[in-house]
Amino acid sequence: MAVPVSTSSPATTAAPTRSYAGPMVLMTTLFFLFGAVTNFNDVLMPYLKDVCQLTDLQSSLVQSAFFGAYFLMSLPAGRVLEKLGFKRGIVLGLLVMALGALLFVPAANSRTFALFLLALSLLGAGITLLQVAANPYVSVLGPARTAASRVSIVGVANGLGGTISPLIGGLILFGGSTVLKAQLAALPLEQRLTQEATLVKPLYLGLALFLAVLSALFFLVRLPEIESIPAEEEAATAEASGFAGRRSALDFRHLALGVAAIFAYVGVEVGLGSFLIRYGESQGIKELSGFTQQLVRSLSLATGWAGALFGHAPEPIDTNSGFTKAVGAVLVSSYWFGLMVGRIIGIPLLSRFNARKLLVGVCAAGTLFVLASIFNHGETALWLVVLCGVCNSIMWPVIFPLAITGLGRFTKQGSSYLIMAIVGGAIIPPLMGFVATHGGGLRVAFILPALCYAYLLYYAVSGYRVR
Numbered sequence: 001m002a003v004p005v006s007t008s009s010p011a012t013t014a015a016p017t018r019s020y021a022g023p024m025v026l027m028t029t030l031f032f033l034f035g036a037v038t039n040f041n042d043v044l045m046p047y048l049k050d051v052c053q054l055t056d057l058q059s060s061l062v063q064s065a066f067f068g069a070y071f072l073m074s075l076p077a078g079r080v081l082e083k084l085g086f087k088r089g090i091v092l093g094l095l096v097m098a099l100g101a102l103l104f105v106p107a108a109n110s111r112t113f114a115l116f117l118l119a120l121s122l123l124g125a126g127i128t129l130l131q132v133a134a135n136p137y138v139s140v141l142g143p144a145r146t147a148a149s150r151v152s153i154v155g156v157a158n159g160l161g162g163t164i165s166p167l168i169g170g171l172i173l174f175g176g177s178t179v180l181k182a183q184l185a186a187l188p189l190e191q192r193l194t195q196e197a198t199l200v201k202p203l204y205l206g207l208a209l210f211l212a213v214l215s216a217l218f219f220l221v222r223l224p225e226i227e228s229i230p231a232e233e234e235a236a237t238a239e240a241s242g243f244a245g246r247r248s249a250l251d252f253r254h255l256a257l258g259v260a261a262i263f264a265y266v267g268v269e270v271g272l273g274s275f276l277i278r279y280g281e282s283q284g285i286k287e288l289s290g291f292t293q294q295l296v297r298s299l300s301l302a303t304g305w306a307g308a309l310f311g312h313a314p315e316p317i318d319t320n321s322g323f324t325k326a327v328g329a330v331l332v333s334s335y336w337f338g339l340m341v342g343r344i345i346g347i348p349l350l351s352r353f354n355a356r357k358l359l360v361g362v363c364a365a366g367t368l369f370v371l372a373s374i375f376n377h378g379e380t381a382l383w384l385v386v387l388c389g390v391c392n393s394i395m396w397p398v399i400f401p402l403a404i405t406g407l408g409r410f411t412k413q414g415s416s417y418l419i420m421a422i423v424g425g426a427i428i429p430p431l432m433g434f435v436a437t438h439g440g441g442l443r444v445a446f447i448l449p450a451l452c453y454a455y456l457l458y459y460a461v462s463g464y465r466v467r
Contacts, residue, residue, distance in 0.1 A: 023223055024150065029214065030090075030134055031154035034127055035161030035336075037097070037207070041066055041120070042273040042332045043169035044200075046325055049278075051197045052113040056278060056442070060433030063274055065117040067266070067425035069124030074420050077132040087223050089133040094215035097126030101211060104204035108197045119204075159340030163333055167299060170329020171317070173199050249407055249414035257463040258403025258414075261456055262421035265395045267428025268366070268452035272388055273335055274429045275442060277328030280382050282442045285323035289379055293319040296330045331382055335389040342393025350394060356460060359398040363457035366391035370450040374443055388449075395456065402464040428452065 041062050049059035081089040100122030107115035138150050250256050288296070300317040317326040349358060366388050373384035400418060407414045428448060435445040 023221055024153075026214070026217060026221060027134060027138055028154055028157045030130060032157040032161035033211075033214075034131070035158040035163075036165035037123060037127065037161075038066070039162035039273065039332075039336050040165040040169050042276065043166045043173060043329050045274050046277045046328070047169075047173045047200070048113065048116060051193050052111055052116070053193070054113065055433070056275075056436040056445075057430060057433035057438075058113070060274065060429040061113075061117060062120060063270055063429040064426040065120040066124040067270065067423060069121055069128050071420050071423035071426065073125045073128040074132070074416065077129045078416075080129065081133055086133045087218065090130060091215045091219050093126045093129035093133065094211045094218065095126075096129065097123050098208045098211035098215070100124075100126060101204040101208035105201050108201045111193060111197050155343055156340065159336065159343055163337040163340055166329050166336065167333035169203070170326050170332070171300060172203060174324065174326040174329060249410040249417060252407060252410070252414070252466070254405070254464055254466050255403050255407060255410075255414045255417070257459055258399060259417050259421045261399050261403065261459040261463070262396075262418050263424035264428075264452040264455050265392070265399060265424070266422050267424030268388075268449045268456075269339075269392045269395075270425035271428045271432050271449055271452075272370075272385055273332055275432055275436070275445070276332050276335060276382070276385055277325055278436075279385065279442050279446070280323045280328045280331065281325070283323065283378055283381060285378050285382075287322055288319055288327065292327070292379060295334070296327055299330050299333070300326075331386055335386045338386060338389030339393045342390040346394040346397070350397065355394075355398045356402065356464065358394060359402075359460040360457065362391040362394060363453055363460050367450055367453040367457055370446055370453060374446050374450070385446075391453075399456075399459070402459075405464075406466045 045059050045062045048054065048062060049056070052058075077089075080092070084092060100119045103115060103119035103122065106112075107119055138154055250259075296317050296319050317330070318324065319327065346358075369384045369388050369391065373381045376384065400415075403418055404411050404414045432442075432445040432448050435448065436442045439445070
């Protein structure tokens with residue numbers, strides 16, 4: 001998911017003489033963490049599907065529990081921050097996340113899916129609080145003229161975290177030595193599942209420790225007061241006639257359609273990443289292409305050290321047995337890597353070319369890629385989905401400004417509705433899971449992402465118009 005960009009204006013006062021390098025490093029780490037924790041769910045879904053013996057629909061509740069927090073916690077988070085302040089709000093958000101990470105231990109010990117969902121809900125709630133608190137700080141950690149570059153830096157860090165975490169997770173959860181796999185395969189089903197469930201514990205214990213240390217650092221570091229960001233004033237009196245009869249941001253048609261567009265964008269982005277591994281398994285790929293084999297080998301060797309940090313030493317991913325979950329984790333990582341690269345390339349492109357026309361292009365490409373994937377088989381079908389990551393890269397930074405154009409005094413309210421629309425990541429994956437379980441398999445379920453892209457194309461062509 002793309003990083004929400006604060007709609008507040010950077011400080012217009014003179015730049016402070018002190019250096020904000022330390023706080024900026026912490027904020028960049030925070031956004032890296034957002035991406036890593038969020039995209040790790042794409043690996044966690046198929047892992048819990050096996051460990052807890054779930055259907056596709058049940059496993060999709062992983063994303064519902066996590067992204068549902070954006071909808072449920074967005075408004076309460078604002079009230080919490082008003083009471084505690086932004087610095088203490090960040091500390092609280094990190095501690096809530098740490099509690100969620102710790103809950104993975106009893107959840108893994110008992111293999112209780114409901115506990116896993118509760119843990120994910122707490123992680124999502126903590127991230128929601130952090131997102132609301134962190135974005136304004138990025139704008140004030142330095143001179144106003146470099147605010148855009150700081151937003152770009154944390155956005156790239158977010159994408160980098162989201163690219164690395166599925167790869168590392170795939171190595172640890174789906175890797176392992178040949179001997180270990182053979183030993184697990186020889187165990188009775190319940191014993192094997194119990195042993196596999198323990199693999200997730202070191203990851204989330206390490207995450208909890210890291211979050212606790214990070215919360216202590218934020219508590220100790222000096223951050224600028226949020227009041228250094230000036231509040232947006234209501235529209236000028238001359239504009240008042242344009243708002244006659246409008247009592248809410250939703251009275252603006254382009255904003256209401258924009259909320260649906262953000263819902264569809266986040267839903268399709270999360271849905272494709274969530275089901276990519278399961279989609280690969282459904283293809284029945286017995287032999288990988290030379291390109292895919294080389295990619296998997298290179299990345300597994302480059303990141304194998306990460307497994308050793310958590311007490312595991314997985315062998316390089318087996319590329320001779322066709323498609324496996326470990327291979328799928330590499331493709332998930334490639335999907336998010338495409339989004340990150342597209343975001344980097346998009347920075348100069350969006351400044352040189354018409355942003356809306358670029359949005360038309362990527363939405364049309366996304367629609368065609370998913371439809372082509374549905375009618376293809378094997379690796380071709382998978383790589384067409386991976387390419388959608390590049391299409392998703394510029395959607396948030398284009399749709400968001402289009403949706404709030406001309407809202408005047410309703411701009412803040414419209415922005416809050418757009419943030420709440422992130423709940424699309426909690427709803428589209430379960431719908432895909434329902435169709436996959438009850439409506440004809442994953443190939444049919446992928447019609448939903450195609451429809452999402454088609455709606456986004458409509459918004460880019462016509463729905464954005466201010467009326």
